[in-house]
Amino acid sequence: MEHEKVAMQLKVLGNPTRLAVFRQLVRFGPEGAPVGRVQSALKLAGSTLTNHLQKLVAAGLAHQERKGTELICTADFTAMRAMIDYLEEQCCADMCDTPTRDTSAT
């Protein structure tokens, strides 16, 4: 995972509204949910939500798939895992591991 990509993902999640949208997608789980359901859960203007969802998709943090009239949105858990792993490796460097973890390696 490259620096630039992670920076973009962090920036995208760095907007409070967008972070809430992503959290909502996570709560919907692997099945996802249509845009309208995200909208009613968070009470956002449609155009605003579309905007945020597009940025999440562009950052690779979410996906969308048409299903008839509705557009199903899902969080990309693999991408999220990779992003967190990058943070652990590049921005923690074993200095901020959880206390319970073994740090005996050279």
Added chain:
Amino acid sequence: MEHEKVAMQLKVLGNPTRLAVFRQLVRFGPEGAPVGRVQSALKLAGSTLTNHLQKLVAAGLAHQERKGTELICTADFTAMRAMIDYLEEQCCADMCDTPTRDTSAT
């Protein structure tokens, strides 16, 4: 850890230059390093670096302490740990744990 705070930290780390600054601080370890050393490592205009460092400090991700002429900067590993933990809990919700990790819990 609250939503707003994490969003701010993510936004702050979402700038590629600033992410590089933070990574550099991490590499310097708990001892930290003076501003000038960060600057020569990354080749940034002084005023630009100051700006980025201040934002990292404001977000609680770094600290600064005067030592004579120099200003020692250190990454806050505890804050970083807390931020990552938030992401794991609120934005993964056990859906994106590492494959090697036990997920047998109900």
Added chain:
DNA sequence: TCTTTATTACCGGTTATTTAGAAATAATAT
């Protein structure tokens, strides 16, 4: 005091982001 090194404050130009209303498009059923 004067100088040197280290760092910041201030400023301005440029670009990006956020927000949402209104009009447009997509999919489907009648």
Added chain:
DNA sequence: ATATTATTTCTAAATAACCGGTAATAAAGA
């Protein structure tokens, strides 16, 4: 075709971010 529901595009205005030059301040030594 028309209506209905779902979602987006277009647009615009307010706000915020980014970068770095230059002048100012902090610390310490000669």
